[in-house]
Amino acid sequence: MTPLLPLRRHMALALAALLGLAALPALAAYPEQPVKLVVGFPPGGGGDLYGRLIANALSKTLGQTVIVENRTGAGGNIAADVVAKAKPDGYTLLLAMSGNIAVSPALKPQTLPYKVPEDFEPVGLILEAPHGLFVAHNSRFKTAREVLAAARTQKLAFASTGTGAAAHIGMEMVKQRAGVDILHVPYKGSGPAITDMLGGQVDMFFATASPLIGQVRQGQLKVLALTGDRRSPALPEVPTFKELGINVVVTQWYGLVAPAGTPRDIVRTLSEHLARALATPEVQQAIRKDAALEKNVPGDEFRRYIVDDIARYREAATPELMKQISQ
Template sequence: MKALVSRRSLAAMALTVCGAVSALSLAAPAAAAYPEQPIKLVVGFPPGGGGDLYGRMIAQALSKSVGQTVVVDNKAGAGGNIAADIVSKSKPDGYTLLLAMSGNLAVAAATKPQSIPYKVPDDFSPIGLILEAPHGLFVAHNSRFKTAKDYLAAAKTQKLTFASTGTGAAAHIGMEMVKQAAGVDILHVPYKGSGPAITDMLGGQVDAFFATASPLVGQVRQGQLRLLAITGDKRNAAIPDVPTFKELGLNIPVTQWYGLVAPAGTPEPVVKFLAEHLSKALATTEVRDAIRKDAATERDLPQDRFQKFILEDIARYKSALTPALLKEITQ
């Protein structure tokens, strides 16, 4: 009887092992085949605007690396929150990705977590950080303020103004950090876009403009604008003459960043595959040069390290939320 039971047990074990091997052999080709169709990269900007250029750059680089087309799908609106919501509710199969940024994954999560229709980090699988760009304090080419020290010193005795591209946006909160660190009160004047803000600054209606530096570096080089100081830990090689706020004794750690995320629940092998190819893309001379030319910096932080970065950035923005600022943002 014992021998019979033993033989039956062995037979059952053999069938189990064979079944497992068969299942693995069927699953392996399916995993190995990814991506079998074009990948959609959802970008929260209109074509040609803001981070759309970075989105298209990464889409093109990933297309070459993974051997499958990566198509940019522009879903502008609500500071990128519409795009984030779409991706958070998409099928987690690796075929819908989000060009995440400081606005929709850090600032929104810090300032209005209850009013956005998605949760950070719960609703996303982090793939990797792409780049960081400093924020900067700009004035007109003919401004009486030659340095950031001049501007901040004047703010202690005069009522000055600064423009931003919107209340509660990353750059707005960045300038609020400058105000807090310098102990000055400067009136915030929000605009819908950098064009009107710069026009009014050049016309003397506002004293300064605080914004992401990279899109405006060209105008600085052409002599239309003057860049007084930037955020970040060290000077940028593309604009070596521009000091950091840190050099002025003001610790302003926030930057404008972009990265890739997928919907939560995306299979780990797929996320890892995308993270590895993103790292390869960031290591290419073509991508590196495109990022660096206008004072941004490539940042290869894949998966868990990227998620840690996002959580730390949320905490940075939360630290700046005084009751008065929170009231301004939420009213």
């Protein structure tokens, strides 16, 4: 009778294997329905273009439609809150950005209805766009060094698109590390800021570079220096602040995150498909044409990137800056 024991054992193992295989299709089928990408910008605005670019690319690789849903307001914080509270099943994603996932959590965490990184599963970084120091085409300043030298003996003013925004904090970092005092003048949008700069009401404009590259190429504006670790391939003649001895590397970045608790296998699948999308010439060309650069930084590595960026903004949070932001 003993030969039956090995036979029964083999049958039990075979049955277990079959049951395991039967459970695979549910996971392998992801995504079984359209995926929603929540974007904190209005249609046609800055980050919305990147959101639609990635949604279109992911739709092709995933074999399932990725739909963009615009949830504007509070600098992208409303969109982040919607995703933080969504069902963690891989069907709701956020176009994360430095503003709502790094700057706000660093400078005003008590005002946010979500926590970073606790409420999210990072999928991957998409791109980095440098911030730039811009002047009018007829400005007396030809280099960033001239601006900083003048700021030590004269009263200068810089424009930004809003107090507490990523670019504003970037310029505050430049001021701190260069040891200069330049008056901050916030505007509601780049249009009015540029108009006043061209008219001489402010000396310079500090902003994310990508939306302004067209005006630089047309000769209306000059960009004197950029943030980031290395020069932009699209603007190889423009130095980084780091080269000038001012170690400001913060950028305007975009990435994908899912709600916390999203299964690791689904996050991994999304991360792999994002990497494929970023490797396509179509996506690379669209990102690079305006001085941004695609960045394949997946999963846990992206989580560390976010935590490090939050730390950089917290370091810049002097009492004076926090007073500006709270007004």
